[in-house]
Amino acid sequence: MKSSKKKLFREFIARKGLKTTRQRDTVLDCFLSSDHHMSTEELYLKVRAKNSTIGFATVYRTLKLFAESGIAREIHFGDGQTRYEHVEEGEHHDHLICTRCGAVTEFENETIERLQAEVAEQFGFVVEKHRLELYGICSKCRK
Amino acid sequence: MKSSKKKLFREFIARKGLKTTRQRDTVLDCFLSSDHHMSTEELYLKVRAKNSTIGFATVYRTLKLFAESGIAREIHFGDGQTRYEHVEEGEHHDHLICTRCGAVTEFENETIERLQAEVAEQFGFVVEKHRLELYGICSKCRK
DNA sequence: GGTTAAAGTGATAATCATTTTCAATAGGGG
DNA sequence: CCCCTATTGAAAATGATTATCACTTTAACC
DSSP states (O other): OHHHHHHHHHHHHHHTTOOOOHHHHHHHHHHHTSOSOEEHHHHHHHHHHHOTTOOHHHHHHHHHHHHHHTSEEEEEOSSSOEEEEEOOTTOOOEEEEETTTOOEEEEOOHHHHHHHHHHHHHTTOEEEEEEEEEEEEOHHHHO | OHHHHHHHHHHHHHHTTOOOOHHHHHHHHHHHTSOSOEEHHHHHHHHHHHOTTOOHHHHHHHHHHHHHHTSEEEEEOSSSOEEEEEOOTTOOOEEEEETTTOOEEEEOOHHHHHHHHHHHHHTTOEEEEEEEEEEEEOHHHHO
16 A cells, blocks of 8 residues: 555654654655666656756665665665565565576565474574575576 | 585686696685685785785676686675685585674575475476575574 | 796776765745 | 754865876796
8 A cells, every 4th residue: 555655654763853844755656656676767757757956866765765665675686786665464474586588576475484483493583574585596587 | 525626616617628727726725615605805904814915806707707707606695795605515504694693504404495485386486596694683682 | 847928816996877965956835 | 034054065084995107027838
């Protein structure tokens, strides 16, 4: 839900004593109207198209706020670029990444999640978050 | 086995028509005499201590060769620094990372691995490699 | 052992993504 | 409307990594 994310972000802004600005609204709209994975640069270009006076520093700063507020999550695929994805409440997903065409598919698996928690516990670890990525060749590329 | 890694690397060098140099030997010795996770900078400092004329460009270049030759693997924890770890034959391990003290613990779990392969198959995906990282607070830091 | 082409090296400059700085501007509570 | 503080854009700074280039070294061949 887009509107609920907007609300969540507004609440975060208020709680922190920050301010609502035209720029933040624009960046938020662009982010929410995009699909799952967005690099900072991609989003910056989208924002520019709407309002060419917004600088990239603002986009960087705003994305950090999104992550802090919980409506977005930083992801790193090891290619030197930070990406952001939407956080759906209660959801957590992992990634299948095709090393040939770069396509990213998301999946979820309860059992894996549970096993992860078990393993962590064996080491006296309390898990806050995790990252699971499977790299390989997708079905299209194998044809 | 250190000597087997040395051998593997020499074979790689020969196969590729590259050359054995004092510098590469030094970097390799330093890498092999260290424990699992090393940032490029840490290794550079170690190399420097042995031979202060070796430049960091050489360390970077040599680590890339290690990764290409299969004796090392690049790892990224999302903190903007590339690390390298030793590759043991047939082995694969995942990481528990303490977000407070930065300690890294390794673990292996057969069941998780198998489930990963199953999930991938459902998506018509052939997994080549994967990455699983659990971030949280370690037992020491929770005391 | 000497010759030589190709690979390797170190220093430095360049690059790339991201962060910081700073002077100017704009929210929003009072 | 005022004032304080957060915010902004542009530009400079940063930090990790990579490319460049003149010089050196390796190793195949005689």
